Amino acid sequence: MNWQRLRITAETSLIRGRTVIRTLIALAGVATVVIGGVNLLSGGVWAPYRSLLRTVGVTTVAEQQFIYIADVVVIALGAVAAWFA
Structure with a gap:
């Protein structure tokens, strides 16, 4: 009978x-x-955030296009993570 109580406790902890x-x-x-929305609306003033995205590999020819594309990608990934979590 003790093993049943232990099993229920383990299942509850897992849930x-x-x-x-x-x-x-x-x-x-x-x-x-x-964060992506604030960076997109502020015109990309967060330099460390941009360098992190540049490291990830989202780049274009012009710096301003890079900021918009990277912010849109980050917003989309965050929305997908929040929706499917």
Whole structure:
């Protein structure tokens, strides 16, 4: 009878852990959308953020086009992460 109680406790912990992970992924997706939107609306004044995106490999010929394309990609990835989490 003790093993049944242990099994139920393990299942409950698994469900709670999965819910916490899902919530954290959704919140990270929402934060990514907000950061991308602020960067897009502010004209790209965050230099470290742009250099991180440049490292990821989203580049174009003109710097201004790079900022818009990278921000749109980040917003889209954040929205997908928040939606499917």
